[in-house]
Structure formats: structure tokens, C-alpha cells
Amino acid sequence: MSATAQQIDKAGKGILSRLIKRGDIKGSAGECITVLDGGGSGFDRIVTVGFGATDKLTRTNYLKSLSVAFATAKKTGATTWISALAEVDINHPNEPQSDVGATPTDIESWKLAQQARLMQDSRYKFTGHMEGKNNASQRIQSVKGTLLISHCAPRSAKASAKQGLAISQGCAVARDLGNLAPNICTPAYLATLARQYARKHTQLKVSVLGEKQIDKLGMGAFMAVSRGSRQEGKLIIMEYQGAAKSSKPTVILGKGITFDTGGISIKPSATMDEMKFDMCGAASVFGSMAACVALKPRKNIIFAVAAAENMPDGNAARPGDVVKTLSGKTVEILNTDAEGRLVLCDALTYLKRYKPKAVVDIATLTGACVVALGGVATGLMSNNRKLSSQLLAAGNISGDKAWELPLWDEYRPQLDSNFADLANIGGRTAGAITAGVFLKQFADEFDWAHLDIAGTAWRGGAAKGATGRPVPLLVEYLLSN
Numbered sequence: 509m510s511a512t513a514q515q516i517d518k519a520g521k522g523i524l525s526r527l528i529k530r531g532d533i534k535g536s537a538g539e540c541i542t543v544l545d546g547g548g549s550g551f552d553r554i555v556t557v558g559f560g561a562t563d564k565l566t567r568t569n570y571l572k573s574l575s576v577a578f579a580t581a582k583k584t585g586a587t588t589w590i591s592a593l594a595e596v597d598i599n600h601p602n603e604p605q606s607d608v609g610a611t612p613t614d615i616e617s618w619k620l621a622q623q624a625r626l627m628q629d630s631r632y633k634f635t636g637h638m639e640g641k642n643n644a645s646q647r648i649q650s651v652k653g654t655l656l657i658s659h660c661a662p663r664s665a666k667a668s669a670k671q672g673l674a675i676s677q678g679c680a681v682a683r684d685l686g687n688l689a690p691n692i693c694t695p696a697y698l699a700t701l702a703r704q705y706a707r708k709h710t711q712l713k714v715s716v717l718g719e720k721q722i723d724k725l726g727m728g729a730f731m732a733v734s735r736g737s738r739q740e741g742k743l744i745i746m747e748y749q750g751a752a753k754s755s756k757p758t759v760i761l762g763k764g765i766t767f768d769t770g771g772i773s774i775k776p777s778a779t780m781d782e783m784k785f786d787m788c789g790a791a792s793v794f795g796s797m798a799a800c801v802a803l804k805p806r807k808n809i810i811f812a813v814a815a816a817e818n819m820p821d822g823n824a825a826r827p828g829d830v831v832k833t834l835s836g837k838t839v840e841i842l843n844t845d846a847e848g849r850l851v852l853c854d855a856l857t858y859l860k861r862y863k864p865k866a867v868v869d870i871a872t873l874t875g876a877c878v879v880a881l882g883g884v885a886t887g888l889m890s891n892n893r894k895l896s897s898q899l900l901a902a903g904n905i906s907g908d909k910a911w912e913l914p915l916w917d918e919y920r921p922q923l924d925s926n927f928a929d930l931a932n933i934g935g936r937t938a939g940a941i942t943a944g945v946f947l948k949q950f951a952d953e954f955d956w957a958h959l960d961i962a963g964t965a966w967r968g969g970a971a972k973g974a975t976g977r978p979v980p981l982l983v984e985y986l987l988s989n
């Protein structure tokens with residue numbers, strides 16, 4: 509029993525130890541028991557949380573137990589929560605006790621930030637289209653959460669809680685955008701949203717390129733995707749200035765296909781509705797930006813979104829078309845459903861003009877990545893060792909994990925075309941990697957990494973909805989590097 513649990517037990521005349529003795533509370537990892545009577549302890553309800561054996565407790569399992577705990581607390585309907593979960597020690601030999609992240613520099617601060625984040629996350633509910641029901645009884649009541657701190661200085665505790673809350677709010681922004689219907693969340697909608705943010709935050713400057721400019725600049729690959737849609741494609745650039753103008757920016761670039769039918773290479777209809785989530789990379793860029801304007805890191809960051817809709821149409825690109833990219837390289841489009849890499853390659857070339865320190869793109873790029881890593885890890889590919897290790901670390905610390913796949917030259921011949929410099933698909937094998945290798949051809953002037961979030965950005969089935977990933981990873985990366 510943790511120290512606070514012991515105190516409650518004492519005040520409640522042994523209410524918890526009785527339940528433990530009886531075997532109702534086992535303390536196994538992820539076990540949550542709601543005790544609906546405080547037994548005179550002064551609390552109306554107690555939720556006990558199991559973490560398993562302390563020397564076996566990993567960060568991942570700590571976070572899992574937190575999520576179950578807050579979901580259980582929510583179910584009780586209580587509106588005042590006090591969490592004593594910082595008292596749990598994470599002693600697994602594989603878990604470092606310090607240097608775990610940006611602002612939270614030790615595991616105690618980390619536990620507080622994660623509690624603030626997941627407590628807030630547990631209250632997320634999408635209400636974007638529930639006009640009629642969007643009244644007080646539907647909305648989640650506000651919950652007052654208190655975090656007990658034990659081994660953490662109050663000032664750093666406050667900073668940690670603030671960071672956790674900002675990341676949760678960033679996730680909510682990303683989830684809301686992902687969950688919105690594709691007839692509402694169009695490229696124009698995203699451009700308007702960007703302008704709204706810029707109006708509210710003086711540190712942000714927004715520019716939007718429409719199709720006229722995109723076409724005129726020579727982004728033939730972007731246009732090949734966008735031209736079949738009635739919705740105008742947009743390249744959205746949001747510049748956050750947190751440091752001297754001369755300081756080179758970090759760029760994060762999101763795939764914003766607001767609906768992916770596959771185009772002429774049309775997808776089967778079953779679960780095609782889920783292709784509204786094909787802008788979750790863009791959504792994570794907005795979410796990270798929302799967190800950054802709250803936390804104000806002292807660095808320059810460019811938040812970029814390549815937004816378009818992929819539709820079959822008389823004007824759509826066909827398999828066999830050859831287009832010229834902004835880089836000058838030509839691409840043979842063998843499958844119009846491999847559209848993400850087409851909008852991103854031109855955006856990557858365009859971003860060169862900002863002389864970036866590093867570029868990280870985020871994209872629901874391939875079904876193959878879902879096959880490889882499932883919903884557990886985001887696929888990470890990079891042309892730079894240091895950058896990939898920074899992103900992997902940010903994933904581990906934030907509980908928003910990524911796993912690296914290679915971009916070796918041996919894969920490049922899979923993209924050979926008889927008619928152009930490159931084909932836009934690489935055959936049946938290593939699909940996540942060949943998509944990465946395609947993008948790599950356009951990232952020759954800067955350190956670059958690619959996050960394939962096709963498996964992690966949303967869940968299908970009964971719990972269908974956007975997850976907000978990889979906002980926690982991205983914000984951790986942006987704050988600590």
C-alpha cells in the first residue's frame with residue numbers, strides 16, 4: 509500500500525486492508541477497484557489502482573494503469589478527484605530515473621505531467637457534430653483534479669502539470685480535427701483554422717498557398733492529387749517565432765488528405781469512411797502548434813500542412829500519368845492511391861526555402877505500416893541518426909512510441925520507372941519503407957525524419973475515433989531539442 513493508501517486505510521478503520529485480505533483488491537497491474545464508501549475516511553469514494561510488482565513496473569505500464577484509473581474515476585461521476593498516484597515507484601531496471609525529458613527532468617516531474625495529461629485526456633469527448641445534444645447534460649461536467657506531490661519541488665511540479673495539460677489540449681485539438689466529417693473538415697477549413705490561430709497568437713504568422721500558386725510554382729505532384737477534387741488544395745504554413753529571427757527553424761509537416769478515396773485507383777467501400785482520418789498528420793501539426801503556443805518554447809518552429817482531397821473525377825490523375833515535381837524530378841503515378849507521398853514531396857521541396865534545421869513529416873502514409881507495427885508504434889524513418897534517436901527518445905518518454913525502419917539504398921530500385929525518374933509505388937514488399945524511400949529523394953538538403961502514423965492516429969471498430977497521436981511525441985521532441 510502506498511503512503512496515502514495507508515492513511516486512508518487508518519482513517520477508514522481498515523477499509524482497504526480488509527478488502528485486500530478478502531482478495532477483492534489484488535494490486536495486479538491495471539486493476540482498479542471502486543470502493544463506494546469511504547468508511548469514515550472523509551472521502552465519499554475511493555478508487556484503488558494496481559501497478560503489479562514494483563520492480564517490474566515500466567513507464568508504459570504506469571501510464572496504462574493511470575488511464576484505467578482515470579476512466580474508473582470518471583465512471584463514478586465524482587467531480588472532485590485527488591490523485592495520489594505520484595507515490596508509485598517506477599523501479600524497473602530498464603527505466604532511467606532522471607534525464608527523462610524536457611521540462612520534467614526527473615521521474616517525479618514526469619509522473620506529475622503524465623497524470624495531468626491523462627486525467628484531462630480521460631474527459632475527452634467529441635461533440636463537434638452533436639448540435640442538438642450539445643447541451644449541459646451531454647457535455648462532461650467539469651472535474652476539479654488535484655495531484656498530490658511527494659518528491660517534487662512545487663515550482664517544477666507546477667511546470668510539469670502545465671506541460672501535461674497543454675499536451676492533452678493539443679491531443680484534443682488533433683482528435684477533434686480527425687473526428688470531424690470530411691465534408692466539413694476540408695483544406696479550406698484547415699486554412700481558416702490556421703488564420704484563426706494566427707489572429708489569436710502574435711507569435712504565429714500564417715501564409716496559405718492556393719492551387720493557383722501551387723500550380724504556378726510547379727508542384728505537379730501536389731496538383732496531380734488535388735486536381736480531381738472540387739475542394740481547392742492548400743499548402744498551409746504557420747510560422748511560430750520563439751527565438752531570434754536568425755535561428756534556423758525546425759519544421760513539422762503534416763499530410764492533410766481530408767478524404768482519400770484512392771482516386772482513379774479507387775479503394776473498396778468497406779471502411780472507406782475511415783479515410784477521413786487521412787489528415788491526422790495535419791491534425792497532429794495543429795495539435796502540436798496549440799501546445800506550443802501555450803508552452804512557448806524558445807525556438808523557431810514552422811508548422812506546415814499539405815491539404816488536399818483525393819477524388820476520382822474526369823480531371824483526376826490516372827495510373828500512367830507522369831508529372832513533374834517542384835524539385836524537377838519526374839514521377840510516374842502507377843497508383844493514384846499512393847497520393848500522400850505526392851503532396852508531401854512537393855511540400856518538402858517548397859520548405860527548403862526556410863533553411864530548416866530539421867524537418868519531421870507526419871503522415872497516415874501506408875497500410876503496410878499498420879501491418880508491420882500495428883496500433884502500438886508509429887513507424888519512424890530518417891536520413892539522420894541523431895534526429896531519429898531524438899524522436900525515438902521523445903516517443904519513449906511521452907508513452908507515444910515509435911520504432912525505426914531502415915531506408916537503405918537497397919530499397920531504391922523498387923521505385924525504378926521505365927518512363928520517369930521515380931515511380932510512386934514500390935511493389936508488394938516493404939511498403940512502408942518504399943514510401944519513406946520515395947520521400948527521402950526530396951529531403952536531400954536537410955536532416956529529415958518521417959513518421960508513418962497509419963496505425964496509431966486513429967482506432968477503428970466500436971471505439972472508432974482519432975487518438976491524438978503523435979502529439980505527445982512531437983511536443984516532447986520540440987520542447988527538448
Ligand code: BES
Pocket residue numbers: 768770786843845846847848872873874875876878933934939962963
Ligand atoms: N491513406 C492511405 C494509407 C492507409 C491505408 C492508412 C489504410 C491507414 C489504413 C494511403 O494514401 C494509401 O492509400 N496507401 C496505399 C499505398 C499503396 C497504393 C502503395 C496503401 O497503403 O495501400
Ligand code: MN
Pocket residue numbers: 768770844845846847848
Ligand atoms: Mn491513398
Ligand code: ZN
Pocket residue numbers: 765768786845847848872873
Ligand atoms: Zn492517403
